[in-house]
Amino acid sequence: MARKIGSRYTAHQILGRGSAGTVWLGEGPDGPVAIKLLREDLASDQELVGRFVQERTALLGLEHPHVVSVRDLVVDGDDVALVMDLVRGTDLRTRLERERRLAPEAAVAIVADVADGLAAAHAAGVVHRDVKPENVLLDMQGPLGPGGAHPALLTDFGVAKLIDAPKRTRATKIIGTPDYLAPEIVEGLPARAAVDIYALATVLYELLAGFTPFGGGHPGAVLRRHVTETVVPLPGIPDELWQLIVQCLAKAPASRLRASELATRLRELLPALAGLPALEVDEPDDDPVVEPQEEPSAQAAPSAGDPARRTGAVSLVPGAKPDSNRDTHTSMRVPAPDELAGGARGTARAPRTPGTPRPGSARHRTAARRRRITLSVAGLALVAAVGAGAWWATSADDTPQDAPHSAPPVP
Incomplete structure (x- = not known):
């Protein structure tokens, strides 16, 4: 059923759902568009609406071939909507779920595109804060790049920046998806451009390996691994590519590359990756374990009967429907310093015998x-x-x- 959005746009059908709102296929004066309609509770927040209006210029000014541009901002009654370019294709998560892992050349080409988009955003003073496969769109109508990769565009700029505001989110909360959160965010520090580099390096690792470097199990355990543990090496890729991933996953933000540097370095590596097949990597043994109370905890722990998830992000929305699994912003408790100090400094994702406790875990x-x-x-x-x-x-x-035998004399 068609729905009017303001006086210039009409929403025809739902393309997807996320924790911030619903994306519709729409029509505007200049043709087809994508319309992101914010949730009712967000749209009724006058302070949030005011921030969107104040940031209108910044949202409309971010234009780049590898960024899904915002064309318009509509505030009409109970509706607050971002009108964006329509990308005809799919998101990177869908491709990853279908293919499990990508060949190194295609993976690097996609991540290089996203790094280019981030470089433009960071130059404009915008930090994405939620880089993950769900927010990377693949333009199926664009020209094929190295490894047969479709052009990649980063979407959802501005939403993370505006919804995650100091007055709206208390200092005891963090926003984002656990698998891709930089250590400084887990520790409650401000989100700078380096958090996007860490998240993008996590995406690259996931495209190559089929799983994220610190994911799996209870969300609280995932958060702690980002702070305390090192990444498991991936066999079968050139050492220069591996060292690039390690540098961008550094715990210290200052040690990571800038987005423009990362894009350049990745494109320089593409010729050496031509023809390399997808890696044959054993997935880690993520036997479902309910950690004791001494482990860092989030708002909800998985039930004992839930199967272990080997790929993608850890869902923090209990009972999420299949069409709403593209969650972007979720509040979690920031672990205390003594909680973050625990755990092994080894590799949490290393394969191990089923039922054997991970070194450094509470069970161990x-x-x-x-x-x-x-x-x-x-x-x-x-x-x-x-x-x-x-x-x-x-x-x-x-x-x-x-x-x-006699008793000893009594003095």
Whole structure:
């Protein structure tokens, strides 16, 4: 059913849903458009609407071949909508779910396109804050690039910037998708341009491996891994590409490349990647484990019967419908410093025998503590036994065999 959006646009059908709103296929004065209609609770927030109006110039001014441009902002009654370019294609998550992992040349070409878009945004003072496969669109009508990759465009600029505002989000909350959050965001620091580089490097790792470097299991555990653990190496890719990924996944923001540098370096690597097949990587053993209370926790823990998710982001919206799994903004508690200090400094995603606790996890520490207690008890019993035997032997040697036993004299 058609729906009027302001006086210039008509929304015809729903293309997708997300936590910030619903995307419609629409029609405007200049032809087909995509219309992102914000949720009713967001649209009724006058402060938020005011910020959208104030940022109108910035939203409309961000134009780049690898960015989905915002054409117009509509505020009409209860409707607040962003009118955007219509990209005829699919998102990167859909392709990843279909193919599981991409050949290195195609993966690098796609990420290089996104890095170009981020470079333009960062130059304009805009930080995306939620780079992930769901927010990367592939233009199926555009010319094919290296490895047969379709042109990639980054979408949802401005929404993260405006919804995640200091007055709207308390300091005890963080916004984003756990698998792609930079360590500084987990620790409650401001989001700078470097957080987009970290998230994009995570996307590149996922395109190559089929899983994110720190994902899997309870969202609280995912957050801690970003801060405390190192990334598992990927065999079968050139060392220069691997070192680039490691640099962009550095815990310190200052150690990461800028978006323009990352795009240039990736395109320089493309000739060496031509013809390389998709990697054969063993997926980590993410046996579903309910962590004890001492682990960092989010608002909701997965039920014991939920299957382990090996790819994509950890869903933080319980009972999300299949058509609403493109969630963008979700509030979570920021773990305390003592919680972030826990855990192993090794590689959480390394394959291991099913049922074996991950080194450094609560289960691993509990098992180790039990072993120490058992060994301590056994040691005390052994010492007591040896001491008793020595006392008996000494007493037997000092007492004549024919002497009668008597009690010691009372002083």
